[in-house]
Amino acid sequence: MSSSEIQDLLRQGIEAARSGDRAQARDLLQQVVDQDEKNEKGWFWLASVVESEEERRVCLNNVLHINPNNEKARQAMDAIEAKARKKANAEEVAPGITRGALTLIVGGGVLVIIVIVVAFAAIVISNNNAAAAARAEDTRVASERTITAATATQGALNVTQTFEALATDTPAVTATSDRPTLPPTWTTVPTATGIPTAAPLAPVSGLNGFIGGYSGRDVLNNGYLSVGYYNLNQGGTFIPINTQYGRDVSFTPNGQRLVYARYDQLTFSSVLETVNVNGTNAESIDISSAGVPIINPLQPRYSDNGQLIAFVARSTGTTFQLFVYDLLDNSMRQITNDTSEYSFPDVSPDGSRIAVIRDDVNSATPGADIVIIDITSGGQVPLTNDKGAYIESMPRWLDSDNIVYSVAASTDPENYDLFYRPANGGGTSLPFTREPGSERYPVVSPDGQHIAFASNRTGDWDIYIYTIATNSIAQLTQSPELDYPTDWWQP
Numbered sequence: 069m070s071s072s073e074i075q076d077l078l079r080q081g082i083e084a085a086r087s088g089d090r091a092q093a094r095d096l097l098q099q100v101v102d103q104d105e106k107n108e109k110g111w112f113w114l115a116s117v118v119e120s121e122e123e124r125r126v127c128l129n130n131v132l133h134i135n136p137n138n139e140k141a142r143q144a145m146d147a148i149e150a151k152a153r154k155k156a157n158a159e160e161v162a163p164g165i166t167r168g169a170l171t172l173i174v175g176g177g178v179l180v181i182i183v184i185v186v187a188f189a190a191i192v193i194s195n196n197n198a199a200a201a202a203r204a205e206d207t208r209v210a211s212e213r214t215i216t217a218a219t220a221t222q223g224a225l226n227v228t229q230t231f232e233a234l235a236t237d238t239p240a241v242t243a244t245s246d247r248p249t250l251p252p253t254w255t256t257v258p259t260a261t262g263i264p265t266a267a268p269l270a271p272v273s274g275l276n277g278f279i280g281g282y283s284g285r286d287v288l289n290n291g292y293l294s295v296g297y298y299n300l301n302q303g304g305t306f307i308p309i310n311t312q313y314g315r316d317v318s319f320t321p322n323g324q325r326l327v328y329a330r331y332d333q334l335t336f337s338s339v340l341e342t343v344n345v346n347g348t349n350a351e352s353i354d355i356s357s358a359g360v361p362i363i364n365p366l367q368p369r370y371s372d373n374g375q376l377i378a379f380v381a382r383s384t385g386t387t388f389q390l391f392v393y394d395l396l397d398n399s400m401r402q403i404t405n406d407t408s409e410y411s412f413p414d415v416s417p418d419g420s421r422i423a424v425i426r427d428d429v430n431s432a433t434p435g436a437d438i439v440i441i442d443i444t445s446g447g448q449v450p451l452t453n454d455k456g457a458y459i460e461s462m463p464r465w466l467d468s469d470n471i472v473y474s475v476a477a478s479t480d481p482e483n484y485d486l487f488y489r490p491a492n493g494g495g496t497s498l499p500f501t502r503e504p505g506s507e508r509y510p511v512v513s514p515d516g517q518h519i520a521f522a523s524n525r526t527g528d529w530d531i532y533i534y535t536i537a538t539n540s541i542a543q544l545t546q547s548p549e550l551d552y553p554t555d556w557w558q559p
Contacts, residue, residue, distance in 0.1 A: 069103045075479065077103075082113055090117040101130075108134045109481055112141055121148060129289060136291030136550070137315070139366070139388065139411055145290070146364065149336050268526060269543040272533045275300045277558035278345070279511065279520050279531065279544070280317035280326055283551045288313055292331040292338075293550060297345065297557075298531065304544040306551070310347040314338075316367045316554055319345075321374045323557035327353070329366045329379075337364045340379060340393075353377070353393060357400040360384055362391070369555075371415040376443075378413040378422050390424055392443060403446055407431075412462045416491075420444070423451070423463040423471055423491070438463045438473060440491060451493055459484075464510050465491070472500065472510045472519060486510050486521060486534070500534055501541070507532075511553045520544070520553040 081096030094117050100110035108131055115127035125148055131141040278297040283306045286293065295317050296308035314330040326345060329338040330352075340353040355362045365381035366388070375396055380388040383402065390403040390410045404410055409427040416422070420443055427436040435455030439448045451471060452460055456478050463473040472488040475497070484506040487497040501507045505525035512519055519534040531544040531551045545551045 074100055074104050074107070078107065078110055078113075081110070085113055085117050093117045105130075106134055107482070108138065112138070115141075115144065121151075124148065132289070132291050133286060136286055136293070137552075138291075139409070142291060143386075143388075146336070268546055269532065269541055272300070272304060272542040272544045275513075275518065275533065277301075277514075277556060278319070278323065279304075279553045280319055280555040280557070281306075281509075281531070281551065281553040282315050282317060282328075283308075283545075283549050285549065288331065290331065291315065293552075295328050295330075297326075298544060298551075298553070300544075304531070306545070306549075308347075309343060309345060310350070312341075314341070315552075318368055318370045318377075318555045319557040320370055321372060323559065326555075327368045327370060327377055329368060338366055340365045340368050340377070354398070355381070355391075355393070355400060357398065359400075360402060362400075364388075365391070367412055369414050371419045372417050373419055376415060376419060378415050380410050380413060380424075387429065390422065390441065392422075403441060403443065414464050415443075416465055417468045421491075423465060425461060425463065428455075436460055438471065440493075449493060451489065451491065452497075462509060464512050466512055466519075467516050472512060474506075474508050474510060474521075476506070482506060484508050486519065500536075503541075509552050509554065511556050513556050514558045520556060522552050 077096050078100045081093050081100060084090075084093035084096060094114070097110055097114040097117065100107050101114060104110065111127050111130045111134070115124045115131070118124050118127060125145070128141050128145045128148070131138050132145065135141075277300050279300065280295075280297045282293040282295045284293040292313040292315055294306075294308045295310075295312065295314040296306055297317070298304045298306050309326070312330050314328045317326050317328045319326050324345060325342055327340060327342045330341040331337075332339050340355065341350055342353065343350040353365075355365055360383045362381045362383050365379050368377050368379040370377055375394065377393040377395065379391055379393070381391055383389055383405075385405075385407065387407060387409040388411060389405060390413055392401050392403055393399075394401070403422070407430040409429050411425045411427070413422050413424040422441045422443060424439060424441060425436050426439045426448070428434050433455050435457075436459060437453055437455065438451040438460050440451055441448050451463075452458070454460075459476045459478055459481060461474045461484070463471050466472045466488055469491055470488050471491050472486060474484045475487050476482070476484040485502055486500040486507045488500060489495055489497045500519065501521075503523065503525055505523050507521050507523045509522040510519050511521065517536055519536070521532055521534065522529050523532050524530075526546075528548055529550045529552065530546055531553050533542050533544055534540070535542075
């Protein structure tokens with residue numbers, strides 16, 4: 069089946085899902101993923117029409133294997149996990165005692181239930197051998213239920229471990245009021261194959277400094293990898309900063325410390341953590357000073373003066389909003405508070421504005437565009453306004469006047485290229501790249517002469533360096549690992 073035929077099936081499947089014809093949508097979308105197992109959008113929409121939570125989990129896991137940075141899929145997966153935890157905690161393991169009262173969540177989602185409370189209660193209040201025996205039996209039942217729960221949880225984590233991560237970060241559609249709820253007969257997940265493409269390019273030479281990023285395989289099945297930096301003085305060797313899993317690395321201006329979103333296995337969420345580049349002196353950022361509940365902070369970015377950290381997180385609503393943390397007084401401020409979804413913030417060189425993706429998921433005309441937000445006033449100026457025609461992502465300030473970003477046509481969502489346009493909203497977008505595969509995660513060098521980015525043109529996600537002056541591209545990494553750049557520091 070040709071690519072155009074697959075795209076037509078995908079379009080028909082999405083239309084059927086939106087119209088409420090879930091059976092037709094399942095049939096069409098199943099054909100899409102059968103023909104193209106790396107179709108991120110197909111898996112995501114299939115998740116909206118399957119018949120069970122477990123089937124939906126499998127679909128979303130496949131989306132995240134293909135693209136660990138799909139925030140919409142991450143949110144949907146978080147909701148499933150939260151619902152499962154709530155249900156597990158509400159179960160009674162003994163009369164009047166819920167599982168939540170006895171459960172301690174540890175490493176990687178494995179549940180270890182401490183039944184001492186039940187046993188102790190049995191000892192304290194028992195007045196005869198019959199009562200003691202009854203309490204002991206309750207304890208045994210609680211333990212057996214615990215083992216069952218732990219086994220089920222581990223099984224859920226391993227459902228799609230064999231599905232190989234290959235990724236194109238198509239911003240997935242967030243659930244809205246007009247979107248049908250779940251419901252298919254399930255089909256086994258196919259094994260992903262590599263993307264046939266171009267031969268490796270010449271290696272990078274003559275550059276120095278560190279490119280922050282994350283690398284490896286998605287062993288936790290949640291989009292988090294080993295965080296660290298690629299040493300340009302050592303041929304781009306990846307140096308992990310510690311044993312933690314995370315994403316979204318950003319350097320301080322002096323290159324001595326970095327901030328990243330670290331995965332917290334106790335809460336199944338993320339925390340913001342700063343750490344020295346050698347992995348020492350790790351400190352979590354206290355986000356409670358915002359005055360509103362904040363959960364799952366992601367995509368932190370230092371300002372060029374090192375005073376601010378911009379990031380996105382969920383607060384009182386269901387969508388990700390924009391926040392700023394001031395390191396001078398350790399204060400937090402919420403910049404946006406609406407029904408849109410914000411992602412990939414980047415502070416302007418003068419520290420007064422933030423370029424960010426705004427996805428109007430709850431609008432009558434949904435679509436993701438780049439907006440420029442004034443930090444002081446919160447006022448927004450649209451940089452793009454094409455809604456569903458194009459999928460913009462990951463804006464980065466090329467300099468004070470221009471933005472570089474990744475974009476794909478909605479008719480070809482697996483083919484991203486790097487573009488730039490003036491930050492004042494004028495002019496026409498001009499491409500930096502027109503290459504096979506997808507070009508994602510643009511990172512501008514401090515001197516403004518180079519752009520690092522990730523591409524899957526050879527079948528794996530590797531890092532490349534684009535030199536603006538010569539209009540040339542060299543290859544930094546060449547490995548079977550997933551390699552994503554997120555920041556660049558030069559001495």
